Amino acid sequence: MNHSREGFLQAVIFSGIILYLANSIGFFDIDRLTRGVSNLFIFAADLFPPDLSVTETLLYSILETIQMALMGTILGFIAALPLGLLGARNISGRNISAVTRLFLGGIRTIPALLWAIIFVVAFGLGPLPGTLGLAIYSVGYLSKLYYEAFEAVDQEILDAVRAIGISRLKEIRFVVLPESMNHILSQLFFMFEYNVRSSAILGFVGAGGIGFYMINYIQLFQYQRLTTAVLLTLAVVLIIDSVSARIRDRFLTRSSY
Amino acid sequence: MAEYAVELHNVWYSHNGSNHILKDIDLKVKRGALLALIGPSGSGKTTLLKIICRLIRPCSGSISIRGSNGDLERHEVGYIPQQLGLVRGLTALENVLVGAHSRIGFAGTLLGVFPEKEIELAMKYLDMAGIAGKADKKVYTLSGGERQRVAIARALMQEPEIILADEFVSNLDIVTAKEIMDMMKKIKEKDTTLVIATHDISLARDYCDMTVIIKNGVKIDEICSYELDYDRVRDIFT
Numbered sequence: 237m238n239h240s241r242e243g244f245l246q247a248v249i250f251s252g253i254i255l256y257l258a259n260s261i262g263f264f265d266i267d268r269l270t271r272g273v274s275n276l277f278i279f280a281a282d283l284f285p286p287d288l289s290v291t292e293t294l295l296y297s298i299l300e301t302i303q304m305a306l307m308g309t310i311l312g313f314i315a316a317l318p319l320g321l322l323g324a325r326n327i328s329g330r331n332i333s334a335v336t337r338l339f340l341g342g343i344r345t346i347p348a349l350l351w352a353i354i355f356v357v358a359f360g361l362g363p364l365p366g367t368l369g370l371a372i373y374s375v376g377y378l379s380k381l382y383y384e385a386f387e388a389v390d391q392e393i394l395d396a397v398r399a400i401g402i403s404r405l406k407e408i409r410f411v412v413l414p415e416s417m418n419h420i421l422s423q424l425f426f427m428f429e430y431n432v433r434s435s436a437i438l439g440f441v442g443a444g445g446i447g448f449y450m451i452n453y454i455q456l457f458q459y460q461r462l463t464t465a466v467l468l469t470l471a472v473v474l475i476i477d478s479v480s481a482r483i484r485d486r487f488l489t490r491s492s493y
Numbered sequence: 494m495a496e497y498a499v500e501l502h503n504v505w506y507s508h509n510g511s512n513h514i515l516k517d518i519d520l521k522v523k524r525g526a527l528l529a530l531i532g533p534s535g536s537g538k539t540t541l542l543k544i545i546c547r548l549i550r551p552c553s554g555s556i557s558i559r560g561s562n563g564d565l566e567r568h569e570v571g572y573i574p575q576q577l578g579l580v581r582g583l584t585a586l587e588n589v590l591v592g593a594h595s596r597i598g599f600a601g602t603l604l605g606v607f608p609e610k611e612i613e614l615a616m617k618y619l620d621m622a623g624i625a626g627k628a629d630k631k632v633y634t635l636s637g638g639e640r641q642r643v644a645i646a647r648a649l650m651q652e653p654e655i656i657l658a659d660e661f662v663s664n665l666d667i668v669t670a671k672e673i674m675d676m677m678k679k680i681k682e683k684d685t686t687l688v689i690a691t692h693d694i695s696l697a698r699d700y701c702d703m704t705v706i707i708k709n710g711v712k713i714d715e716i717c718s719y720e721l722d723y724d725r726v727r728d729i730f731t
Contacts, residue, residue: 396578396644399546399570400651402594409603410591414582 279459286467287460294449294468301445302472304367304438305431311367312374313424319375320382321408326394327386337383343376348434352443366443370431378427385419386412425480432476436469495560498524498655498686499545504554506540506710514540515551516710522655522686522703524559527678529697529718530690532707533730538690539575541707542657545688546570559654571648573658577640579632585643586628589615592650618646621680638669645677655686663693674700692730694721 262268322328323336346354351372355365389412397411413420439447446465453462499522506515515537522528530538543549544556547570558570571592572578579588593611594602619625622642624635632640641661648656658677662670670693678700681687691697697704698721706714708729716725 390576390578392574392576393578393580395543395548396572396574396647397591397594399548399572399657400592400595402591403599405599406594406602409599410583410587410594411580414580417582 282457282459283463285460286463287458288464290449290461290464291468294446294465297439297446297449298468298472300363301435301439301447301469302432302476304363304370304435304443304445305428307367308370308435309374309424309428309431311371312378312427315371315375316378316382317420319379320386321412323379323383324386324412326389326391327404327408327412333383336379340376340379343372344380346372348373349437349441352438353441356442361442361444363444366435366438366445369438369443370435373434374427374431378423381423382416382420385416385423388419389415422484425484429473429476429480432473433469495557496523497521497557498526498559499688500555500557500560501541501545502555502557504541504544504551504556506537506544506549506551510552513552514710515544518554518707518710518712520705520712522688524654524686525684526703527681527687527701528689529701529704530688530707531692531694531697531704531721531726531729533692536707537710538707539659540710542572542659542688542690545655546572546657548572569651569654571651571653571656573644573648573656573661575660575663577644577661579640579644579647581633582631584629584631585619585624585635585639585646586612586615588632588643589619589646589650592647595651615646615650618649619643621649621676622646623676637665638673641665641669641673642676645673645680649680653685655688656681657688657690659690660692661689662696663691670696671699694723694726697721 258264319336319340323333323340325333328336348369352366352369355368359365359368393411393415394407397407402410435443435445436447436450439445439449440451442448446469450462450465453459453465499520501518501520504515504518504520505513507513518541520541530541532538540549544551545558547556580591583591587605590607590611593607593615597608597611616625616628619628619642622645624639624642624646627635627639632643635643644661648658662673665673674696677687689697689701698718701718704716704718704721705712706716706726706729713729
């Protein structure tokens, strides 16, 4: 079989799979799609204009959201750094890293929302369960990002210092951490940004923050108030994006020569 | 005092038990000598250096450093890898201080505070390497030649008996490479042994006392460096 015929056959099979999936999900149900789009326009019209009378209440709650995201990220970071080191094969060896990765994989399997529900059941309503949920979720993801960054440290640098005979702790302090600092910081900022967005959702299950108000406005059909909450969240996320980009530019070094 | 700084006897090495990278290597390097390991890429030069500084263990054979095949203090052998192995986010001075770590405890250095005498020593070696003026510059801001000097200062900071350098001037232009080699020869202590892996014949001939030729993991020849000429090694590189 020549290459062009083989390529054509692959394209047909691939397109067939995509079409089958789209059909089974409902993308070809024209009546339903038309009805849905029309509903979206009605819903969009209900969202405007935003009701600014709730701004003060929402500002207070969004501060709580930022507080949760910040604390969750910091707690997650404190645990993720040593777990990332344990998960890196070039630092802790295959056996320890395999056990650590299994543990971290288990944590990542449970989404932040489910962690928040678990902690709401355990600790009651409010920002505490939300913060704990974000912290655990951050541990799972940051640790994975960190052990991948630590494993990317140039083997030649490790060889050069191992030949000197310095201890493993010093190797981590003076080689692995400085070499990975760009990754450590940029992923930390990314996690914080992610947690601000995520903590808004956690309020849906009573875990504090602006999400608590969002779900209330949805349930009470107060969509104009919901718009105010969404716009405030968007503003905060944009501010955090811009501040963290500035911090990154200021502190991060070039990652290669 | 042992006559030889490095002695290797019947050394074999492979990653997987077959496909040997080094085959039955015998090598003796006199104290204070400057030895070139010459051979094409993939001939086993780097592996041999890693075995000498004990980063990897041979499958069989014996290694003796300064007459001892037992407890070698790692810092007695300084190793400069091909890409130098400097920590890019640290300054030149901090990189050189890494060479002193075998002498100082962990607690004192946790916050990056080093004994004053170690800092003075690091500055002395940076000065000898001609790079003291850029001690506080991050390594990633330095040029190739400047980084080479920092790597040499770090190796000297270990105060080693033996320095192993792997193709460490091969990325530099010929003028800078000669400057670095001149400096290396000048600052090398009388008893310090220097082993350089290279594929540069003129560098081996001009700077080294002896040259060992390796191809496909086998030691082909061992000659005085002044006997090196292109006719003699042409077959090795083809």
